[in-house]
Amino acid sequence: MQVKETKAEGLQREIEVVVPASDLEARLQTRLFEVKDQVKLKGFRPGKIPMAHMRKTYGRSIMAEIVNQIVNETPRSVIAERNERSAMQPEIQMTEDEAEAEKVLRGESDFRFTVSYETLPTFELKGTDAIKIERPVVEIADEEVEDQVKRIAENARTFEPKDGAAETGDRVTMDFVGKIDGEAFQGGSSEDSNLVIGSGQFIPGFEDQLVGVKAGEEKKVEVSFPEDYGAAHLAGKQAVFDVTVKAVAKPDALELNDEMAKKMGLESIDRLREIVRGQIESQFGQATRQKVKRQLLDQLDGDYDFALPQKLVEAEYNNIWTQVTRELQQSGKSFEDEDTTEEKAQAEYRKLAERRVRLGLVLSEIGEKAGVIVTDDELQKAVIEQVRQYPGQEQQVYDYFRNTPEAVQSLRAPIYEEKVVDHLLATVDVTDKTVTKEELMKEDEDEIAAA
Structure with missing residues (x-):
């Protein structure tokens, strides 16, 4: 096998590999001998098939396997011998001439191909003595923990039906359909949706307009989507929600205790x-x-x-x-x-x-x-x-x-x-x-x- 560097520019490398026809022939003969006892052909006893007949029947397919093996193994070994490391999988270029390729598979021509790759750069590691890191640390106050516990308790609160008008902190169960310029828009409708007034879950201004509603009431809620709203097709748009209030419920007392x-x-x-x-x-x-x-x-x-x-x-x-x-x-x-x-x-x-x-x-x-x-x-x-x-x-x-x-x-x-x-x-x-x-x-x- 002949290996010749044809390009070395910066990290780019190109290597031309030539496997003489004589080397291909030697590999073919070895491989044919290895499989001779395994092949079964009508009219021949196992292991008694003439090599000439073996070559005629299996030579081309076995040579294709040999060529494929060379292409798979050679780049890795060549790069290792050069004490280089390829940044990515090397690119292999072979002849696209079918007649030339056929000569190689018949063992009549040298097998030539090119290996192109980029090497990983070599550099000296520098000391880390000059590196200084300032680690930001937050002291967790008891108030921070208590606020989080209260939020959890709020989410775990139970509600009981209420006959009167909804107030901040009450839960409203409702159906709604959102419209822009009189047309319903995708994602703007829901049924049996629960909303705690004051929770800030909905678009700014929506919850405030539910203060005072009662079960069975219908209400139009007019809002503007924020300019930075996640859905660009809704950002900054004026919308009207047709709301049907189905139930109003008041929360039970909030108690932070073992029972909760x-x-x-x-x-x-x-x-x-x-x-x-x-x-x-x-x-x-x-x-x-x-x-x-x-x-x-x-x-x-x-x-x-x-x-x-x-x-x-x-x-x-x-x-x-x-x-x-x-x-x-x-x-x-x-x-x-x-x-x-x-x-x-x-x-x-x-x-x-x-x-x-x-x-x-x-x-x-x-x-x-x-x-x-x-x-x-x-x-x-x-x-x-x-x-x-x-x-x-x-x-x-x-x-x-x-x-x-x-x-x-x-x-x-x-x-x-x-x-x-x-x-x-x-x-x-x-x-x-x-x-x-x-x-x-x-x-x-x-x-x-x-x-």
Whole structure:
């Protein structure tokens, strides 16, 4: 086999491979001899078929298998021998001339093909002594816990029928049909819908107009959808809802005690408070993690600047762009609604793709040097978490991961990244800073770049 480099520009490589016809013939003879005893042909005893007849009958198909094996195995071995790592699956180019290909399969011509790929860049890891992280921490006040407990208790309250007019805090059961310019719109109708007046569940202004209604009453509720309403075709529009009130109910007394907690399956109100505090801690902890990780990645990104495999960048960009355009389509918005243009958005997301690829390579190198690994148990837990996200379809999802190894491996990358981040946070300078809940939960405009 002859291997010749025909291109080496930046990270791009092109290798020409020539397998002489004599090598193909030797492989063919070996393979024919191996299968000789396994082949059954009418008129011949097993193992007694003449090699000439074997070649005539099976030579072309076996040669096709040999060529396919060479194409599958050679790129990996050639790249390894060159001490290089391919960024993505190498591209193989063979002759498209049918006559030339037929000569190869008959063993009359050398087999030539080209392997094209981009190498992963090599770079020196830099020290992390200069990295300083400020970890935002929120002190959870007892009032915060109590407010959450009250909200839970509000949702668990029971109601009893009321003869009089509805007041704030009462529950109204109603049918309604929403119309814009006299035409009903999709998603604007419901039957037997329950609404607690003052809960803020409906469009601003809707609930206020239900104060004073009674069971059996019909009322027209006029509202304006907010300018930033999620459904773009409704945003800013004037609407009229034809409401038929079917029942009014008043809430029972709100009591934060063990009896209320037991209705929820808990032993005491203190146990409910404990659970609520844990949920708040988890929520704040996730937000803290996000901001700490963002600081870490920002500083790493500023420390490295090297050539990137463009196919990796293009693949990442395509993933991002597909998600962005899908979300715009689903929301009914355009780039102009986002105060930008498609060209500016494309440039912005291409930079984001480059950042993600660069950081991915850096984190991968750091993790490799630190001996970070993803265990089978961690992968199994990730699969189980995926399965839980599809209630009622658990078996199908589990079967999918069991039968699709690459799907399981796709779960490895985010786990690996988080473990490398944990490794780095254990080695860099991290100081805590007490912040308010609002400061912690505020999202930066370019928060997506931290992903």
